[in-house]
Amino acid sequence: MRPNVRRTDPRLQAITETIERLIPGAAPANMTVYVIEQLADDHQNEWSGPPDGLAEKIFTALYGRPETGVELSPLAQAEEAKRHRDLGTEVAVLNGAHAALTKADWYPARSGDLVHIHYEQAGDFAAFGETYLIDDVGGGLFSMQLLAHNSPLMPDELEGSIGCFAAEAADDPLYEAWFEAGPHRLTIIRDGRPVHMGSAR
Known part of the structure; x- marks a missing residue:
């Protein structure tokens, strides 16, 4: 798999999306770009x-290499592998993330656990965090309710951006955040002590 590249740079996203729109309605995962030089002979x-x-090559020519070293969530890593038609890596990433969650010594989530998710700055959006509370709702199900956030967005801009990992009743309330945000962005507190500390700074 190629090294992780920060895909949140809006310039790189704009270039990628422009190329993907060359064929309206096409699925980017199924697209290949061909550039041919026809010689006289x-x-x-x-x-x-x-x-x-191709977008990365254009971005590099205009702005230099994209920032590297930013850790991607398991879902983003799997999508990257899928775009490169690397089924083995896609499956390995998803299976590895599942095992890392379900084999952790603190797993499964318990009532009273606090889950903090950190989001890095992306383009014009400042870094922020969200804190959720896990609660037992009976029948082997748990809720994950948003307690607080420090997003600078205005109330009319918050819809769909804040609290997206809240769950009313789930058998595994951490699963979606683990895969989509990524374990590196999660800090889980149990009984006042951190049981999982993500690597996001």
């Missing part, structure tokens, strides 16, 4: 790759 040179591969 009926020979040709060519380059081919996925839309995000």
Whole structure:
């Protein structure tokens, strides 16, 4: 798998989306870009790759290499592998994330656990965090309710951006946040002590 690249840079996203829209309605995971140089002697040179591969080359020529070293969530890693048609890596990432969660010594979540999710700055959006409370709602199900956040967004901008991992009743309330936000963004507190500390700074 290629090294992780910060995909939140709006310039890189704009270039990628422009290339993906060259064929309206096409699924980006199924697209390949071909660039062909036709030579006089009926020979040709060519380059081919996925839309995000071409976008990265254009971005690098304009702005330098995209920032590297930013950890991606398991879902983002799996989507990256899928875009590169790497089924083995896609499956390994998802299975590895599942095992990392379900085999943790603090798993499963318990009533009273606090879950804090940190989001890095992305483009014009400042870094912020959300804190959730896990509660037993009976029948082997748990809720995950948003307690607080420090997003600078105005109330009319919050819809869909804050509290997206809240759950009324789930058998595993951490699963979605673990895969979509990523374990590196999660800090889980049990009985006043951290049992999982993500690596996001």
